[in-house]
Amino acid sequence: MPELPEVETLRRDLVGSLRGLTILSTTLGRLRSVRRYDDPQRFIDETEGATFLGFDRHGKYLLARLSGERTLVIHLRMSGQLRLAPSADEPVAAHTHVRFLLSNGSELRFVDPRTFGEMWVTTNEAPELRHLGRDALDILDDRAGFAAVLAGRQMALKGALLDQSWIAGVGSIYADEACFVARVRPTRTAGSLSRAETERLRAALRLVLDEGIAARGSTLGDGQYVDLWGRGGSYGDAHRVHARSGSPCPACRATLVRTVVAQRSAVYCPTCQR
DNA sequence: ACAAATACCTGTAAGC
DNA sequence: TGCTTACAGGTATTTG
Numbered sequence: 573m574p575e576l577p578e579v580e581t582l583r584r585d586l587v588g589s590l591r592g593l594t595i596l597s598t599t600l601g602r603l604r605s606v607r608r609y610d611d612p613q614r615f616i617d618e619t620e621g622a623t624f625l626g627f628d629r630h631g632k633y634l635l636a637r638l639s640g641e642r643t644l645v646i647h648l649r650m651s652g653q654l655r656l657a658p659s660a661d662e663p664v665a666a667h668t669h670v671r672f673l674l675s676n677g678s679e680l681r682f683v684d685p686r687t688f689g690e691m692w693v694t695t696n697e698a699p700e701l702r703h704l705g706r707d708a709l710d711i712l713d714d715r716a717g718f719a720a721v722l723a724g725r726q727m728a729l730k731g732a733l734l735d736q737s738w739i740a741g742v743g744s745i746y747a748d749e750a751c752f753v754a755r756v757r758p759t760r761t762a763g764s765l766s767r768a769e770t771e772r773l774r775a776a777l778r779l780v781l782d783e784g785i786a787a788r789g790s791t792l793g794d795g796q797y798v799d800l801w802g803r804g805g806s807y808g809d810a811h812r813v814h815a816r817s818g819s820p821c822p823a824c825r826a827t828l829v830r831t832v833v834a835q836r837s838a839v840y841c842p843t844c845q846r
Numbered sequence: 847a848c849a850a851a852t853a854c855c856t857g858t859a860a861g862c
Numbered sequence: 863t864g865c866t867t868a869c870a871g872g873t874a875t876t877t878g
Contacts (some may be wrong), residue, residue, distance in 0.1 A: 573871055686855045727849065744871065766874045
């Protein structure tokens with residue numbers, strides 16, 4: 573599923589391929605992708621004629637900066653994909669809900685089988701994202717800031733890492749991986765970590781996010797995440813524990829176990845992680 | 847203020 | 863083989 577490394581990979585690709593291009597026309601399939609609009613025609617009017625000036629990211633949200641001081645906010649949620657078709661004549665994949673015909677003849681397409689993803693146009697300040705905490709890549713360079721996120725919290729550690737209002741960008745995959753690297757169980761209470769454990773976790777999270785970006789993201793067995801050209805990332809092959817319950821721990825060979833924490837499955841090594 | 851539960855979807859895999 | 867069920871998961875919203 574798209575988390576920070578996957579969205580960051582996409583962002584970098586978009587910068588390279590779309591900056592300077594203008595949207596000639598916008599075509600909507602399923603209106604659920606633009607569900608913030610009472611009148612979907614408004615989304616079409618707001619995007620047609622706009623030029624892509626740049627691409628930013630906050631957590632898992634992609635922020636396409638448009639001409640006219642406007643920002644197109646895109647969230648892929650679980651199954652959303654942004655795909656670039658070299659020409660509008662290319663066959664259109666199933667579950668393609670939004671199509672932007674661009675000034676060089678290519679077409680940017682939003683494909684989303686589970687339809688949880690969405691997009692909308694707003695001001696550059698994007699007030700709809702005010703509830704988000706600091707981006708993970710930012711807060712992970714700040715020891716005290718990261719420690720403050722966990723301090724005193726009764727929530728399960730994994731739940732705290734997934735809470736976007738505290739740290740934006742971490743999802744289930746990278747939370748599992750970071751807890752393993754830090755040798756801390758995801759079921760622990762966030763506030764129960766010692767100073768040393770907190771510091772290990774901060775470094776581990778930074779490590780796995782950097783690894784994920786370097787590998788162009790994680791593509792799991794379901795093939796949900798792919799880049800602009802439909803290629804998967806290779807980090808899934810490097811996962812230490814995520815989606816590997818029942819397999820031997822890469823460190824001690826004990827059997828990895830799956831449990832449910834914060835209404836989400838979590839995998840950890842009962843021997844290495846305390 | 848914080849924490850937990852639920853709704854939203856559909857494709858895929860596992861189980862019978 | 864064919865059907866049913868479980869599961870995957872990010873966020874907004876509701877409930878406690």
